[in-house]
Amino acid sequence: MTTRGIYFFSNDLRLHDNTLLAQAAGEVDELICLYIDDTLFPSARYRPEPLSTKRNLFKEASLAALESQLANLGQMLWRYQASSLKQVYALISHLEINLAYVSKQVGWFEQQVFHQIATNAPQLNWQVGNNHTLWSEAELPFKLSELPGSFTGFRKKVESLATKAPLIKPSSLPRPMHFQSDKFSLSRQNQVSLGNESFNGGEQAGLTHLAQYFDSNAPSYYKTVRNELDGWESSTKFSPWLANGCLSAKQILTELNTFERHHGANESTYWIYFELLWREYFQWYGHRHQQQLFTFTGIKKQSPLTSFYPERFAKWCQGQTPYPLVNACMKQLNQTGYMSNRGRQIVASCLVNELQIDWRYGARYFEQQLIDYDVASNWGNWQYLAGVGADPRGQRHFDLTKQTQLFDPQGKFIEKWQGQCDLALDSVDAADWPC
Incomplete structure (x- = not known):
């Protein structure tokens, strides 16, 4: 009897050190490799659309590189871009697939996609692996429910843990399954692009x-x-x-x-x-x-003293605030899709403290723009800075004048990214009346 499997690529667009793909290679006779685009995931109130050009190009280049590598091993990478999963269920049924492989998902919305597939394709036997962390959950020296409430507590428990050696890429993969792709709205069209001047995807x-x-x-x-x-x-x-x-x-x-x-x-x-x-x-x-990663009150269940001011938020996004260092960082982000860690802390502090804006709008804007967007790191860091996350000290407030003196004392960064701005912060009040 032929064993058939489906591999859902997600946060593991590689062949090296892919334990789950190696497992699939040893367990199935035929394999289909499928990537479900982010556009499928439910949009949220605070998510700007669409993804930035820089972020999208890096992703597309990474997918194109993966497709090329799979082709070298006789495989194919299929993509599903529709807003409904019904045709994925139909494909699984049509091909009589009985094994499914997916990397463990951090994002709650991403988890729901695979929960839907599991519910509507009950014949699948799921193999879920850890392709995105140093250790598996079983290797942690504590139960996940007992995760330390601060990074320091976590670090002290895991710092000396050994890690398994990364795997080399597989020398072969199971043969692909053949089917009428247009019947299931699947595509193999990957945009081949190098991403941007510094960061080439793949x-x-x-x-x-x-x-x-x-x-x-x-x-x-x-x-x-x-x-x-x-x-x-x-x-x-x-x-x-x-x-x-x-x-x-x-x-x-x-x-x-x-x-x-x-x-x-x-x-x-x-x-x-x-x-x-x-x-x-x-x-x-x-x-x-889980979902608390995205809630206003975070894991501490306390509301920050912030709101939403559309004009202020727009000026923050565009780098047109009264704070030159913040403006320079935001223009750098908008033009390159990248910002230093120090810059991210500075602009996040400004959004929450000086502009008094709901931190989730900033987190969503980063999600749109950053080529290195990672759901856990992004939302966890924003919670940390807003005082609703893992920081035992509470809300972090950076003195923007001091930050400028420390990290751009000669103003070269501000000048390079044109951070000076003469616009007033507000031209309307909270009720949209002219000031």
């Missing part, structure tokens, strides 16, 4: 950057430059490939450990691991708190 681009970074001496001085607002070498720049699953956290950690063995460990190399742990914490934070 697994091979990610592996190339990973090798180049650890072939340099940059890891040895990372901590001294990590707060710079601009510049390719000011941070590791792994996040776009991590967020799209073109690289795994285990691959990065393995290269970091190799670098330390050959060149020595110091505070900077440790800090790279430290930040991988921050990412890991937010992944499990998302799994633990």
